[in-house]
Amino acid sequence: MSVSPDALHWEAGGTSRIPFAVYTDEQRHQRELERLFYQGHWCYVGLEAEIPNPGDFKRTVVGERSVIMTRAADGQIHVVENVCAHRGMRFCRKRHGNATEFVCPYHQWSYQPDGTLQGVPFRRGVRQDGKVNGGMPADFNPKDHGLTRLKVAVRGGVVFASFDHDVESLEDYMGPTVLQYFDRLFNGRKLTILGYNRQRIPGNWKLMQENIKDPYHPGLLHTWFVTFGLWRADNKSELRMDAHHRHAAMVSTRGSMGQASGQAAQVTQVSSFKESMQLEDPRFLDIVPEPWWQMDDQMPTAVMTTLFPSVIFQQQVNSVSTRHIQPDGHGAFDFVWTHFGFEDDTPEMTQRRLRQANLFGPAGFVSADDGEVIEFSQQAFDSKPQHRALAELGGREVGETDHMVTETLIRGMYEYWRKVMEAPEKCDGGAA
Amino acid sequence: MSNWTDVAAEADLFEGAGIPVAPGGRDIALFSVEGEVFATDNLCTHGNAKLCDGFVEGHEIECPFHQGRFDLRTGDATLPPCTQPIKVWPAKVEGGRVYLNLGA
Numbered sequence: 001m002s003v004s005p006d007a008l009h010w011e012a013g014g015t016s017r018i019p020f021a022v023y024t025d026e027q028r029h030q031r032e033l034e035r036l037f038y039q040g041h042w043c044y045v046g047l048e049a050e051i052p053n054p055g056d057f058k059r060t061v062v063g064e065r066s067v068i069m070t071r072a073a074d075g076q077i078h079v080v081e082n083v084c085a086h087r088g089m090r091f092c093r094k095r096h097g098n099a100t101e102f103v104c105p106y107h108q109w110s111y112q113p114d115g116t117l118q119g120v121p122f123r124r125g126v127r128q129d130g131k132v133n134g135g136m137p138a139d140f141n142p143k144d145h146g147l148t149r150l151k152v153a154v155r156g157g158v159v160f161a162s163f164d165h166d167v168e169s170l171e172d173y174m175g176p177t178v179l180q181y182f183d184r185l186f187n188g189r190k191l192t193i194l195g196y197n198r199q200r201i202p203g204n205w206k207l208m209q210e211n212i213k214d215p216y217h218p219g220l221l222h223t224w225f226v227t228f229g230l231w232r233a234d235n236k237s238e239l240r241m242d243a244h245h246r247h248a249a250m251v252s253t254r255g256s257m258g259q260a261s262g263q264a265a266q267v268t269q270v271s272s273f274k275e276s277m278q279l280e281d282p283r284f285l286d287i288v289p290e291p292w293w294q295m296d297d298q299m300p301t302a303v304m305t306t307l308f309p310s311v312i313f314q315q316q317v318n319s320v321s322t323r324h325i326q327p328d329g330h331g332a333f334d335f336v337w338t339h340f341g342f343e344d345d346t347p348e349m350t351q352r353r354l355r356q357a358n359l360f361g362p363a364g365f366v367s368a369d370d371g372e373v374i375e376f377s378q379q380a381f382d383s384k385p386q387h388r389a390l391a392e393l394g395g396r397e398v399g400e401t402d403h404m405v406t407e408t409l410i411r412g413m414y415e416y417w418r419k420v421m422e423a424p425e426k427c428d429g430g431a432a
Numbered sequence: 433m434s435n436w437t438d439v440a441a442e443a444d445l446f447e448g449a450g451i452p453v454a455p456g457g458r459d460i461a462l463f464s465v466e467g468e469v470f471a472t473d474n475l476c477t478h479g480n481a482k483l484c485d486g487f488v489e490g491h492e493i494e495c496p497f498h499q500g501r502f503d504l505r506t507g508d509a510t511l512p513p514c515t516q517p518i519k520v521w522p523a524k525v526e527g528g529r530v531y532l533n534l535g536a
Contacts, residue, residue: 101513108479110498110513118513119498121479124487126496127449142499 005031015414016396016407017388020381022414023204028421029330035420036309037063037327042153042160042173044311044324045069045079047338049157049191055098055113060336061326062161062310066090067150068102069159070113079161080115081148102147115147156186158322174307175242180295181249181305185315187292190343194354197337197361203374204381205309205325205333206413211370212306212323213248213409215239216393221373224365227277228285230254230317237404244419245398245412246308252404254301283355284365287317290349308413318349319356331378335371337361435535442528445469450484450493455534460521462530463488463504470504471523471532477509477516 005028011017022028037043043062046069050058057070059082066082082092084104091104101118102111110118119142125135150161153170160170171179201208211217218231225231237252279285293299293315305313312323320341326334339357341350359366377389391414394406398415401408439453445464452474453460461474461484472493474482481497488494492501492510500514507520522533 103479108497110479112513119495119500121481121497123499124494124496127485130446 010418011388012396014396015398015411015418016392017390018410018414019385020387020389021385022417023206023378023381024330024385026330029204029327031421032309033063033327035423036417038065038163040164040167040420041309042162042167042170043309044307044322045159045161047157047191047193047322047340048077048154048159049193049340050096050338051077053098055100056096057092057094057099057113058096059092059094060324062150062163064327065163066092067161068092069161072113073100076114077152077154077159078114079150079152079159080111080113081150081163083148084109085117085145085147086120111147115149117142117146120145156183156188157191158182158186174247175244177240178242178247178249178305178307181240181251181303182307182313184292184295184303185305185313185320192341192343192345192350194339194341194350194357196339197364199335199362199371200328200332201335201371201374202332203378204330205327206417207374207377208312208323208325208333208335208370209306209308209413210410211374212250212304212312213413214407215250215252215404215409216407217373218366221369222366224359228279230285235404237402239401239404239406239409241398241400241409241412244416245409246416248306248409248412250302250304250404250409251298251300252302253298283352284358286352286355288349288352290318306409306413308416314360316359317356318352319360320353321357321360331382335362435533436524436531437534438529439471439532440530442469442525442530445530448488449486450474450488452482452484453532455532458534460532461493462523463493465491465504469523469525469530471521472502472504472507473519473521476500476514477518478514483518 005025008019008021045060046058051069051071054071054073057068059068061067067079068082070078072078082090084091086109087106089104089106092102108121112118123136125132150163151165151167153160155170174182218225235252235254240249301317303315310325314321321337321339324336328334341353361367362371391407391410394408398408398412437455439455440462444451445462447464450461450463453462459474460471463470472483474484476483476495478500479497481495483493483495485496486493491504493504494501498513501511502514502518503510507517509515509517524531
């Protein structure tokens with residue numbers, strides 16, 4: 001039985017004024033985990049390329065539950081919950097590894113990579129002075145006591161999982177609009193893992209989704225983007241959404257195929273612009289257009305895809321990554337970046353992707369700013385939860401646009417959030 | 433043969449399970465099946481379990497930890513999660529004593 005959080009007051013009726021309380025209430029956070037992460041949704045867990053060989057595994061999370069993505073001896077990918085069927089222990093401590101089985105150290109219960117329980121110590125008891133003592137009940141069947149298995153979907157080398165075995169297909173979940181941007185990036189080529197960034201951001205997890213649904217801030221907050229000519233608010237652009245308005249793609253195309261110029265006349269005139277600044281190493285902006293960028297007659301140079309609730313897929317010129325949002329209470333989340341490349345990349349392209357990855361991650365020239373603003377927003381939310389934020393750029397409605405001067409994607413996400421979170425109680429509880 | 437080492441009294445054995453013996457510091461399990469004696473390494477090749485504490489089923493020993501099995505005659509792993517064979521030692525009974533050929 002869950003306790004209902006206090007009702008929220010949405011000023012102006014829609015979702016253009018967002019109550020601070022959506023970021024501050026622990027009960028509401030628990031309801032989000034149940035309704036948005038554990039039921040009816042797919043969550044990102046990793047890339048196939050992270051576990052290329054039989055026995056490989058990666059420990060990660062779905063919402064706040066620890067799970068393990070494994071590859072069994074037959075090559076099949078499984079996702080199992082990291083909770084021993086016996087005493088509930090999070091038995092897997094390694095982040096990555098290779099193993100033919102998982103053994104809980106507490107009582108040596110042993111599981112196959114697909115979660116099947118292999119056997120339990122002293123199931124038939126212990127012999128002492130000619131008599132057998134204890135043991136499990138005669139009707140104990142290991143088949144009934146495997147690890148919790150999640151439903152798994154793999155597309156384009158990306159692995160998703162859901163505790164909800166009745167969830168719609170991954171393709172239906174994304175919807176055709178967002179799926180085409182997903183398929184553009186993950187078009188069947190084998191992926192290669194270039195590296196990880198991990199950071200703890202002391203702010204509500206939704207703020208990261210909102211950050212990547214907010215094309216208002218990049219030219220204003222990110223002085224690096226502006227100073228070195230990678231962002232212009234008047235770039236040719238599109239904002240796209242799925243039918244539920246929960247996912248989105250921010251698509252932008254710079255002139256001259258994404259090549260940054262840094263010329264004063266070509267960048268938005270904001271106070272952060274500093275014409276005199278020069279890059280010590282200009283290779284950070286050694287941008288080379290790639291054939292897969294092409295979509296119809298467009299050649300987008302940046303596509304930021306937000307897949308609700310757990311992940312962001314990034315193409316920012318030659319830098320491609322996944323960003324996994326891992327909530328930890330209402331006021332913090334871990335943000336895990338997986339920088340990748342493609343099997344057919346030349347060594348030069350791999351170097352280029354790695355250099356451009358310096359714009360991103362916790363200390364990235366650009367992304368360091370986002371972690372800080374999220375932290376400072378959360379501080380204010382916690383100090384006056386009765387107040388509200390404003391998302392009225394571009395109007396109070398929700399819809400796709402062919403420009404960036406709007407907060408419509410944030411309003412769209414909260415439209416969906418309200419639909420799920422404000423539904424009657426019957427949705428609660430029951431997820432495995 | 434000088435390789436045969438006296439490890440136990442036959443009277444110490446019983447049907448259904450094993451007993452541990454430690455000739456020369458080795459950890460070996462002895463089993464008696466229908467009057468015949470078998471010896472295997474005691475430590476399971478899978479989990480950290482003593483096979484002498486397991487359960488004999490026909491000519492198989494079932495490990496007490498994860499219920500994998502080995503054939504006592506050949507050492508073959510016959511049931512998962514055991515997959516690696518267990519070492520078996522030649523055994524014989526003479527004059528009420530059990531002897532193992534530890535040179536084997």
